[in-house]
Amino acid sequence: NAGVTQTPKFQVLKTGQSMTLQCAQDMNHEYMSWYRQDPGMGLRLIHYSVGAGITDQGEVPNGYNVSRSTTEDFPLRLLSAAPSQTSVYFCASTAQRRNTEAFFGQGTRLTVV
Amino acid sequence: AQKITQTQPGMFVQEKEAVTLDCTYDTSDPSYGLFWYKQPSSGEMIFLIYQGSYDQQNATEGRYSLNFQKARKSANLVISASQLGDSAMYFCAMRGRTGANNLFFGTGTRLTVIP
Numbered sequence: 001n002a003g004v005t006q007t008p009k010f011q012v013l014k015t016g017q018s019m020t021l022q023c024a025q026d027m028n029h030e031y032m033s034w035y036r037q038d039p040g041m042g043l044r045l046i047h048y049s050v051g052a053g054i055t056d057q058g059e060v061p062n063g064y065n066v067s068r069s070t071t072e073d074f075p076l077r078l079l080s081a082a083p084s085q086t087s088v089y090f091c092a093s094t095a096q097r098r099n100t101e102a103f104f105g106q107g108t109r110l111t112v113v
Numbered sequence: 114a115q116k117i118t119q120t121q122p123g124m125f126v127q128e129k130e131a132v133t134l135d136c137t138y139d140t141s142d143p144s145y146g147l148f149w150y151k152q153p154s155s156g157e158m159i160f161l162i163y164q165g166s167y168d169q170q171n172a173t174e175g176r177y178s179l180n181f182q183k184a185r186k187s188a189n190l191v192i193s194a195s196q197l198g199d200s201a202m203y204f205c206a207m208r209g210r211t212g213a214n215n216l217f218f219g220t221g222t223r224l225t226v227i228p
Contacts, residue, residue: 042218043218045215045217048215088156094213096214098146098165099146101160102216103160107156
C-alpha cells in the first residue's frame with residue numbers, strides 16, 4: 001500500500017519559474033491538504049480539499065494554486081516562484097471520520113534561488 | 114482562535130528513561146482532537162497518538178501515552194523507556210475548524226536520546 005506519494009522529493013527553481021508538486025493517495029480518502037514546513041514554525045496549511053472539485057484556502061495560500069479533479073490526486077502549483085517559497089512541502093490525506101489521523105507524503109524540499 | 118504551544122525547543126533524555134514533552138492548546142470549540150507526530154531526521158511525519166476532547170481515558174499506544182488534562186488545556190506526550198531511535202522532532206497538533214480535518218501544529222520539540 002503506497003499511501004501518499006509526493007513527487008519530486010527535491011527541486012531547485014529560479015525566481016519566476018513555475019512548477020507543480022504532485023500528490024497522489026491510494027486510500028480513497030476524501031480530504032487532502034498541502035502544508036509547508038519552515039524552520040522553527042511547524043507545519044502551516046496552504047490549501048485543502050474536501051472532495052473532488054472542491055478546494056479552499058488555508059493559512060498561507062498566496063502564491064499557490066490547487067485543483068482536485070479526482071479523489072486520488074491533489075497537485076500544488078507555484079505560479080511564479082519566489083525565494084520566500086523555499087520550504088519543505090507536505091501533502092496529507094485524511095478520511096472523513098473526525099477521530100482519524102492524517103497520512104503524510106514524504107515531503108518535497110524546494111529551493112528557490 | 115486556535116493555538117498550540119510547545120515551550121521546549123529541545124530536550125535530552127537518557128536511554129531507557131521516560132520523558133515528557135509538553136503541549137498546551139487553546140480553542141473555543143467544545144469538540145476537538147489532539148495529535149502527536151514524530152519527524153525523524155529523514156523528514157517523514159509519523160503519527161504517534163490521538164486524544165479526543167470527549168475521551169474519558171488518556172490515550173496510550175505502546176511506549177507512548179498522552180497525559181490529557183482538559184481543565185489545564187494540556188496534552189503532554191510521555192515516552193517510556195526511551196530508545197536511541199526516539200531521537201527526532203515531535204509535533205503536537207490540533208484538528209482545525211475547517212471541514213477537512215486539517216491540523217494546526219505547534220513549533221515542535223527536538224528530543225535527543227543519550228546512550
